[in-house]
Amino acid sequence: MLLKIGLVFPGIVLIFWVSAICGGGASLILIPLLSWFLPASLVPFSLTLGTFASTASRIIVFRKHVNTQILLWFIPFSIPAVVLGAWLIKFMNPLYLQFGVAFFLLLNIPQLFQSEQELQKDEKPYPNYVLALVGFLCGFVSGVIGAVGLLFNRFYLRYGLSKEEIIATRAANEVYLHLIKLIVYASLDLYSETALHLGLLIALAAIVSSFSIKFILPLISNFVFRKVGYGAMVVSGFVMLFSTSSHIIEQDNLSFVLQRNEYESELAVSWRNSHFILEYDIKDGGLAIEWPVGYEDLPQDLQQYFDELKDQYDKILLEKAFKFRGVSSYEFYCYKNGVLTKMDFESILTAK
Numbered sequence: 001m002l003l004k005i006g007l008v009f010p011g012i013v014l015i016f017w018v019s020a021i022c023g024g025g026a027s028l029i030l031i032p033l034l035s036w037f038l039p040a041s042l043v044p045f046s047l048t049l050g051t052f053a054s055t056a057s058r059i060i061v062f063r064k065h066v067n068t069q070i071l072l073w074f075i076p077f078s079i080p081a082v083v084l085g086a087w088l089i090k091f092m093n094p095l096y097l098q099f100g101v102a103f104f105l106l107l108n109i110p111q112l113f114q115s116e117q118e119l120q121k122d123e124k125p126y127p128n129y130v131l132a133l134v135g136f137l138c139g140f141v142s143g144v145i146g147a148v149g150l151l152f153n154r155f156y157l158r159y160g161l162s163k164e165e166i167i168a169t170r171a172a173n174e175v176y177l178h179l180i181k182l183i184v185y186a187s188l189d190l191y192s193e194t195a196l197h198l199g200l201l202i203a204l205a206a207i208v209s210s211f212s213i214k215f216i217l218p219l220i221s222n223f224v225f226r227k228v229g230y231g232a233m234v235v236s237g238f239v240m241l242f243s244t245s246s247h248i249i250e251q252d253n254l255s256f257v258l259q260r261n262e263y264e265s266e267l268a269v270s271w272r273n274s275h276f277i278l279e280y281d282i283k284d285g286g287l288a289i290e291w292p293v294g295y296e297d298l299p300q301d302l303q304q305y306f307d308e309l310k311d312q313y314d315k316i317l318l319e320k321a322f323k324f325r326g327v328s329s330y331e332f333y334c335y336k337n338g339v340l341t342k343m344d345f346e347s348i349l350t351a352k
Contacts, residue, residue, distance in 0.1 A: 008033060009205055016054055016209035017216065020167055021225060022232035023153030027051065030202065038195055044181070045191040050202025052178035055171040057210035062168035067161060073131035074173050078139030082177065085140040099244045101141065101151055105237030108154055111230040116223045123160035135173075142177055150233045163217050163225045288323040290331065302330055302345060309334065313341075 012030070019026035027047055034043045059066065111119065126134075138152050156166045185191055191199075217225075298306060298318065309332070310316060317333040321344075332343040 009201065012050075012202055012205035013209045013212075016206050017213055019054075020058070020209070020213045021220065021228055022150065023156070023166070023170070023229045024150040024232075026054070034198060037198055038192075041190060042192055042195040045185045046195045046199035046202060048178050048181045048185065049196075049199030050206050052175065052182060053203030054206035054210060055175040055178060057207045058167055058171035058213075059175060061210050061214055062164050062171070065162065065164040065168040066172050067159075067165055067169040069125075070131055070159070070169050071172050073128050074135035074138070075176065077132045077135035078142075078173070079176075081136045081139030082142055082180070085142065097141065098240055102237045102241035102244060105151065105233045105240065108230045108233045108237070112227065112234060119223070119226055123158055125159055126155075138173070139177075150236045153229050153233055157226050157229050163220070163222060164214075167213075167217075288321045290319045290321045293318050293320045293330070298330060305345075306332070312336070 011033075015026050015030065030047055030050065034046055038046060114122075134152060134155050141151060153170075156170055161169065220228075295303060295306060295318070297320070306316065306318075313334040313336045315335040317335075319331045319333070320328065321331055322328045330345045332345070334341040334343065
């Protein structure tokens with residue numbers, strides 16, 4: 001145990017160095033490391049204790065660089081948003097928010113190819129209402145998915161702050177969130193003696209990292225610092241996109257089936273208990289969306305026609321087609337002895 005801790009400690013210091021430069025990401029690496037020693041339910045306590053020490057010590061080291069303008073507008077709006085986000089977890093699936101976050105992170109790809117002058121041209125202080133909005137969104141996302149990580153690093157990089165100001169202000173905006181989480185974990189007894197010891201170890205490594213990073217920052221130019229920050233967001237976006245996509249596909253039975261013939265192309269999409277088809281007619285260039293309907297959804301004239309047909313076929317499936325150009329219609333898929341007959345209706349009088 002002591003040998004493992006001795007080997008892990010320098011690595012944790014390095015992780016927090018990288019996290020300070022990249023704008024976050026330490027939690028993603030520390031979680032599997034803590035899983036060596038703790039059950040999953042106790043990992044958040046140790047992790048939060050360490051990240052709280054990290055943000056608190058960064059504030060101490062870079063206290064002269066905290067941007068109070070951002071702080072005063074950020075915190076009052078993020079606190080209620082954290083509560084709202086945590087409450088909404090009961091009613092929404094965080095995976096879809098994570099999926100959206102992944103695309104937001106990938107919006108930083110163009111910044112990877114911009115010159116130093118182009119990056120500086122886009123940097124400017126935001127108005128106060130934008131600071132309030134970012135604070136609210138930061139708190140809300142943190143409440144729903146548990147962390148914001150690199151998501152709002154773009155905001156700090158584009159505000160025109162120096163390296164030291166970014167580290168200090170980001171830490172000041174996040175420290176209270178970690179404190180609230182610690183209080184909650186302690187009140188729910190989600191900790192143990194081992195978890196406390198490991199949390200203190202991470203905290204010590206975080207403090208060492210915070211006091212030593214100030215000697216490393218002068219060796220990194222503002223341009224490189226920003227490029228690393230944007231690069232970390234893009235990498236995180238790709239990782240999150242693939243991981244959440246696989247979970248959504250597995251959890252909600254999401255599937256796509258593409259079929260083509262001489263006259264049309266169809267993309268069938270299944271999601272949870274829903275099913276619809278995106279159809280493109282090659283002949284007239286029309287695009288339509290089709291989805292299953294029941295007998296009760298048919299107009300009265302088509303209900304009567306269905307009653308006439310149902311004894312002639314083994315099975316009849318019903319769909320409604322919404323056409324982007326032209327008149328929407330209903331489709332009957334009639335099966336008999338394994339043979340399909342498709343009927344398309346705008347009304348009975350115009351049956352095709």
